[in-house]
Amino acid sequence: MRLKLVIIFMSFLFVQEVAASSAAIIWKKKGKKEEKVEVKKETPYEKFFKGKKCETVKGLIILHKMDNKIYFELPLSLLGKDMLIGSTVTEITNNGFANVGEKPHEPMHVMFTRTDSTINLRQVTCAYMSKDRNLQERIKTSMMPAIIENLAIKAYSPDSTAVVIDMTNFLLSDNEQLNPFSAYAPVTWSGAWIEKEFKRNNSQIAKIKAFDDNVSVQSSLTYSVSLRDKRSYYWYKEPFTAVMTRTFLLLPEEPMRPRLADPRINIFWQGYSEFSNEGNGMKPLYYANRWRLEPKDEAAYRRGELVEPKKPIVFYIDNAFPEMWKPYMKYAVEVWQKAFENIGFKNAIIAKDFPTNDPEFDPDNLKYSCIRYSPSSVANAMGPSWTDPRTGEIINASVYVYHNVIKLVQDWRFLHTAAVDSDVRKVVLDDEIIGDCIRYVVSHEVGHCLALMHNMSASAAIPVDSLRSPSFTQKYGTTYSIMDYARNNYVAQPGDKEKGVRLTPPGTWVV
Numbered sequence: 307m308r309l310k311l312v313i314i315f316m317s318f319l320f321v322q323e324v325a326a327s328s329a330a331i332i333w334k335k336k337g338k339k340e341e342k343v344e345v346k347k348e349t350p351y352e353k354f355f356k357g358k359k360c361e362t363v364k365g366l367i368i369l370h371k372m373d374n375k376i377y378f379e380l381p382l383s384l385l386g387k388d389m390l391i392g393s394t395v396t397e398i399t400n401n402g403f404a405n406v407g408e409k410p411h412e413p414m415h416v417m418f419t420r421t422d423s424t425i426n427l428r429q430v431t432c433a434y435m436s437k438d439r440n441l442q443e444r445i446k447t448s449m450m451p452a453i454i455e456n457l458a459i460k461a462y463s464p465d466s467t468a469v470v471i472d473m474t475n476f477l478l479s480d481n482e483q484l485n486p487f488s489a490y491a492p493v494t495w496s497g498a499w500i501e502k503e504f505k506r507n508n509s510q511i512a513k514i515k516a517f518d519d520n521v522s523v524q525s526s527l528t529y530s531v532s533l534r535d536k537r538s539y540y541w542y543k544e545p546f547t548a549v550m551t552r553t554f555l556l557l558p559e560e561p562m563r564p565r566l567a568d569p570r571i572n573i574f575w576q577g578y579s580e581f582s583n584e585g586n587g588m589k590p591l592y593y594a595n596r597w598r599l600e601p602k603d604e605a606a607y608r609r610g611e612l613v614e615p616k617k618p619i620v621f622y623i624d625n626a627f628p629e630m631w632k633p634y635m636k637y638a639v640e641v642w643q644k645a646f647e648n649i650g651f652k653n654a655i656i657a658k659d660f661p662t663n664d665p666e667f668d669p670d671n672l673k674y675s676c677i678r679y680s681p682s683s684v685a686n687a688m689g690p691s692w693t694d695p696r697t698g699e700i701i702n703a704s705v706y707v708y709h710n711v712i713k714l715v716q717d718w719r720f721l722h723t724a725a726v727d728s729d730v731r732k733v734v735l736d737d738e739i740i741g742d743c744i745r746y747v748v749s750h751e752v753g754h755c756l757a758l759m760h761n762m763s764a765s766a767a768i769p770v771d772s773l774r775s776p777s778f779t780q781k782y783g784t785t786y787s788i789m790d791y792a793r794n795n796y797v798a799q800p801g802d803k804e805k806g807v808r809l810t811p812p813g814t815w816v817v
């Protein structure tokens with residue numbers, strides 16, 4: 307019995323062996339002679355894609371879109387590598403929920419690992435750290451990245467360096483960290499809340515793109531949404547679809563050297579807890595969020611010369627903005643070059659139009675920082691940024707300008723200064739005055755994108771009578787910092803403008 311089992315087992319191994327090889331040799335009779343003919347056997351990889359209409363794009367990961375499913379051909383070299391998944395709104399039924407271009411959630415810090423024939427997608431946390439190797443080892447096992455999706459290996463690539471996994475369930479689902487519903491959706495500002503039901507049958511995979519350091523998959527997600535408060539429904543089970551672009555971005559292999567945040571300076575930061583073996587308890591640790599600016603010419607930089615960075619900060623300006631706004635927006639971005647010149651960099655921050663002839667450009671890709679236009683009744687703008695969770699390196703920052711901010715800034719300018727400035731006693735202000743208001747709003751939001759928080763003490767430090775001084779206001783405007791909630795000069799009195807008192811926030815529009 308045992309012998310029989312062994313024979314069966316051996317023959318099973320043999321069958322497996324043959325199945326694994328991609329070619330078999332058979333002998334065919336040709337006339338009197340027998341001839342060796344090589345018959346190619348299909349590999350599981352070939353079988354997997356055989357006879358199906360498949361769209362394939364190649365980059366960091368090879369993506370295959372097939373039968374409304376999305377397969378990743380994941381290189382094994384990516385296992386254990388830190389990645390970010392960013393989810394950006396590309397199209398939406400109602401922008402009261404989120405803007406086109408908005409990322410409703412923080413990107414997810416993830417990595418792929420393998421356990422036997424399964425690929426695990428894991429969510430990484432790096433809130434705890436230690437310089438001591440032993441402690442770091444125990445932190446690693448105590449903060450193991452949790453599995454958020456298990457993906458069976460469908461096939462190996464022909465050269466066995468990559469595995470094919472089905473990512474459809476992950477990307478066509480109502481994942482709370484990737485869906486279109488932000489906690490700050492304008493429709494909820496009055497205290498109402500959203501109820502939603504995901505409709506998988508009405509959802510689908512849309513465009514796919516692949517580049518050297520990232521890939522993106524668009525998921526068209528359909529819901530039935532209701533908006534309600536305690537008493538009544540404003541909308542009841544309305545159909546709602548959002549196309550979300552999900553970018554899988556490889557984080558830098560060489561993490562940026564972090565800088566400790568200085569509590570005296572209002573900079574956005576990442577918080578960690580540090581364990582040491584030097585007799586201290588657990589200590590809080592804060593890394594400043596900042597862009598990775600490295601000098602192109604290190605020697606010249608060290609000599610104190612102004613040098614260009616290897617990779618400047620680039621903001622792409624939405625081509626949907628009214629033409630009149632655009633030059634003011636460009637100026638609002640590049641005026642920050644002066645700040646970088648003080649730390650030795652020239653042309654460190656640049657504004658560009660959305661490229662029209664670059665097939666790689668995609669404003670919804672996590673790689674590109676943009677200033678986005680939102681046709682919305684909201685009278686505001688914002689400038690969030692997304693960082694490498696390990697170091698605070700800013701990976702992406704974007705400004706959203708809602709259309710009605712133009713109403714807000716004109717109302718302010720009129721209410722604050724019409725008593726002393728006859729030029730603004732109009733329903734619609736002149737282009738140059740509106741442009742200067744836009745310039746101020748965008749410069750402030752770009753400041754947030756550079757990791758600067760608000761500086762409300764700036765205006766509090768100014769004696770009120772200085773706001774009637776021509777020399778003071780010409781130098782500082784209405785506050786020392788553009789990161790203040792700077793307003794126009796409503797302290798000025800009739801006749802002050804003629805004496806040279808400036809009425810607007812810091813910075814000027816210079817042609």
Ligand SMILES: [Zn+2]
Nearest residue numbers: 750751754760
């Ligand atoms: Zn602000």
